[in-house]
Amino acid sequence: MNLREQVLEILHDVYDPEIPLNIADLGLIYDLQVSDEGEVYILMTLTAPGCPVGDLIAQEIMDRVIALPGVKDVRVEITFDPLWTPDRITQEGREALRAFGFPV
Structure with missing residues (x-):
């Protein structure tokens, strides 16, 4: 598995x-x-601009990715351009949410 696949x-x-x-x-x-x-380098968004756990998610990503052999530096940038919408959820994600009772 290459480094990109490990990060994914x-x-x-x-x-x-x-x-x-x-x-x-x-x-x-x-x-x-x-x-x-x-x-x-990871460019990501959050489900809402006021998401209270955004910094925690970014820090978890950085902590876990930097621990991979071969990774020298990790940068996570959060953007709201474009804003996230439920349309971005993958098919696998939709199926998982339905299993939890979420209407998607």
Whole structure:
């Protein structure tokens, strides 16, 4: 598994504590770049601009990604352009939310 795939695996294991779905399937990841030098850049959003756990989610991502062998630096940037909408939820995410009783 290459470094990009390892980072994606981590993103599928990070959850928004308010929604029982990982941030990748929620559609919160707008961009992921992994350089040959081990620099990781993640551009993401949150479900709402006033999300109280945004900093905690970003810190969890940084802590977990920097622990990967070969990663030299991690930068997580949060943007609200464009704003997140439920349309960004993946099909797998929709199925998981339905299983939890969420109407999506």
